Ligand code: NA
């Protein structure tokens with residue numbers, strides 16, 4: 192069996208990769224979105240995960256217990272399982288230019304998220320009852336990106352900008368958790 | 381002389397050195413020929429309240445510094461600069477900023493280069509510390525490092541990626557050569573720092 196500190200190293204490699212990929216994807220799409228599309232983007236409060244209470248700065252983040260850090264990361268990741276599946280099927284219907292650059296990266300995101308989820312499940316089993324709580328954040332955005340090219344790009348861009356923020360949260364919580372669990376080895380972090 | 385409204389100011393950059401505070405800088409527009417004052421206003425996502433810059437002093441001219449109490453992450457700040465003279469005001473384009481996407485650390489500190497020896501051949505042992513503002517110990521920020529080395533008087537740097545290590549050995553030195561060494565760092569998600577100021581070391585003559 193993998194040691195808990197190795198497991199934390201591995202999961203934070205995946206969360207790091209997921210956030211980096213989502214950043215590249217957002218930037219790809221940003222360059223394809225015409226100015227009028229940018230003005231029509233929904234506000235971040237419309238993200239389906241925005242109701243989850245998360246820390247707003249370092250001071251708050253460092254006060255959260257280890258099991259709550261893991262629980263927040265798992266809740267966010269879990270909330271993206273359905274929309275990522277939806278994204279991976281609907282990326283095929285994008286206009287040509289967007290499709291080639293987006294499709295492969297979304298598949299990669301899906302795979303890393305799956306692996307990350309498996310790792311976090313093992314961790315939460317090891318950390319006991321409190322770490323297993325998950326907040327339900329259902330995605331009700333439907334499973335159609337829209338009819339015309341601009342709508343599709345806007346909806347995709349919006350979803351990815353929500354995911355980009357959430358994946359940064361997941362990555363940050365896991366890296367703080369990793370250092371907290373390693374506090375016996377001061378040079379780890 | 382003709383007087384006019386102030387020219388349009390431009391928000392040129394916002395940066396956070398450690399994901400805990402941030403600063404924005406602007407460039408004044410053309411001069412309207414009258415005394416002009418500048419103010420920065422911001423509104424946070426999910427709120428209609430408009431605030432004025434909390435600190436125009438700390439980061440120097442044409443800047444606004446947000447300390448820890450005024451800095452939240454994972455929330456957009458909508459920022460606008462307003463230039464005002466006695467004829468009226470001109471607004472900059474507004475910019476949306478989430479602090480997590482503008483992290484650029486200060487350069488690493490306490491760069492040390494010492495000459496060591498391996499089987500009669502010298503090598504450089506380069507070591508450094510993270511910028512003191514970056515809280516790497518709690519995991520709040522994770523830094524990787526890059527070192528560059530060149531012979532004094534030459535133009536070509538040799539670049540090495542050190543990963544998260546704070547120490548790096550450089551081999552294959554020129555006998556009697558004087559080397560310049562610099563180090564920089566990059567957060568897990570963000571921009572490379574500037575290079576540290578160089579450290580210089582002379583390799584002894586050897587054969
Ligand atoms: Na200032």
Ligand code: NA
Pocket residue numbers: 247248249400447448449450451452
């Ligand atoms: Na703060």
Ligand code: NA
Pocket residue numbers: 399480481483567568569570
């Ligand atoms: Na960051």
